[in-house]
Amino acid sequence: MEWHQLLKLDRLNDPKYVQHPYRPAYRQDIDRILFSQPFRRLANKTQVHPLYDNDHIHHRLIHSLEVATVGHDLGVSVGSWLADEKEVKASDVEIIAGLVQAACMAHDIGNPPFGHSGESAIGSWFADRFSKSHGVLAEIDTHQREEFIAFEGNAQGFRILTRTEMYKNEGGLRLAVGSLGAFAKYPVAASVRQQVGTEGEINGNRYIGLKKFGFFDNDIETFASVAEELGLLKTDVIREDGTPVGSWWRRHPLAFLMEAADDICYNVMDLEDAYLAGDISFDLVCELLTPVMSKTNKIYVDDEESGTVSRHRALAIKGAIDACADAFKDNYAEIMSGSFAVSLVEASRLSQEFGAIKKVAKQRIFSAPRKTELEVSGRNVIYRALDGIVPLLDDLRSHGWDRSKLSSYHVQLARALKFPVTTATNAYNALHAMTDFVSGMTDRYAVKVAEMIGR
Structure with missing residues (x-):
């Protein structure tokens, strides 16, 4: 892969776009993401702790802003090294940092209510309903069902950025192709990913780019055009009988920096949140963060434990940024050739330390009683919302997708929810209209909708 292609600032589906000399495309991308409604809704979506009353606990919007800050710093560090090595021009350093920052801003924009448990709830609902296979669900091809059963916020994010916002079905937010490349951690569709072999x-x-899927079947063409513009490396998947399945791509190098920024923030900040929530002790937080911290000669005197935890968190983030930037440099040739298979955190000198943090998170944070109870409640909320909406889609289907023939109740329901019936033109599009709506809900709005239409 070549940097002169990877840093392209041409806009998706906007061939007449002209770069502004004082407001580059990546800066505009950051603004378009920041001022979008899906980004705003992240303020009421769970990071780890659902529906928490403590205002100091992270939600998705604060997490996204923190990831964007760390991502910018990673971009500057790596970009400056690339410029020193004559791999890019000095003027490209700002572009690298800006593209990573834009991708980081958007990295969670497709996440549903109640965090990753919300993804699981949507997926398990579809798995159960597909097993019964009637109505609108019966019309979905088998190869397309995986993208609903394994519902993925990353793919929903790509859909939001390129389809459902601003210029609907005409490029979405029309971000720079470089920003979209840096955003795409998983450059493969669900239907193709299932059949990737050795x-x-x-x-x-x-x-690592095959760990999940990053776009839906109806967005394959869009991603393929972005990948071609950027010169991403493509691998075709062929069945044993010689018939083609599709393609997947190697990651854009900057996607590794975006992923590292996310990994750093959620690992470190989850510890601080768990301490504030009373799930882990002050001593355990310090024990886990101290080995990650960057070295400092300053002496800090904190009167309260919370101040010490905050100091440890800040220095741990700095130490992790340095370690991940070094991991990028150490594995640069493999990253550029598409043969680097793991995350920067895993490849860094702090991999064991982050492994210890993840172990505690799994044992003590993600299984905390209050979190578990609310995740169960969240699952039931999402089930009730989906159960209440799918009859509307069945009604549309029974009338040949003519919304003027909907029953009076479903007309009222669509109006009350502001449900996007205009996009439900066939069974596949109708289910995506439903997942657009449900995944776009905030935690509290999901509870409201479930109470209104749940059965």
């Missing part, structure tokens, strides 16, 4: 193995590891 070509997805690198030195005994499954390529």
Whole structure:
């Protein structure tokens, strides 16, 4: 892959766009994401702790802003090194940092209410309803069902950025292709990912870009055009009988920096949130963060434990940024050739320390009683919302997708919810209209909708 292509600032589906000399495309991208409604709704979506009353606990919007800050710093660090190595021009450093920052701003924009448990709830609802297979659900092809059963916020995010916002079905937010490349952690569709064989193995590891899927079937063409513009490396998937399945791509190098910024923030900040929530002790937080912290000669005197935790958090973020930037440099050739198979955190000198943090998170934070109870409630909320909406889609289907023939109740329901019936033109589009709506809800609005239409 070549940087002169990877840093392209041409806009998706906007061939007449002209770069502004004092407001580059990546800066405009950051603004378009920041002022979008899906980004605003992140303020009421769970990061780890659902529906929490403590105002100091993170929600998705604050997390996204923090990831964007860390991502910018990673971009400056790596970009400056690339300029010193004559891999890019000095003027490209700002572009690298800006593209990473834009991607980080958007990285959680497709996440549903109640965090990752919300993703699981949507997926398990579809798995159950597809097993019964009637009505609108019966019309979905088998190869397309995976993208609903394994519902993925990353793919929903790509859909929001390129389809459902601003210029609807005409490029969405029309971000720079470089920003979209940096955003795409998983450059593969669900239907293709299922059939990737040994070509997805690198030195005994499954390529990290295949861990999940990053776009839906009806967005394959859009991603393929972005990938071609950027010169991303493509691998075709062929069945044993010689018939083509589709393609997947190697990550844009900056996607590794975006992922690292997210990994750093959620690992470190989850510890601070867990301490504030009373799930883990002050001593345990300090024990886990101290080995990650960057070295400092300053002496701090904190009167309260919370101040010490904040100081540890800040220095741990700095230490992790340095370690991940060094991991990028150490593995630069493999990253550019598409043969780097793991995350920067995993490849860094702090991999064991982050492993210890993840172990505690799994044992003590993600299984905390209050979090578990609210995740169960959240699952039931999402089930009731989906159960209440799908009859509307069945009604549309029974009338040949003519919304003027909907029953009076479903007309009222669509109006009350502001449900996007105009996009429900066939079974596949109708289910995506439903997941657009449900995944776009905030935690509290999901509860309201479930109470209104739940059965």
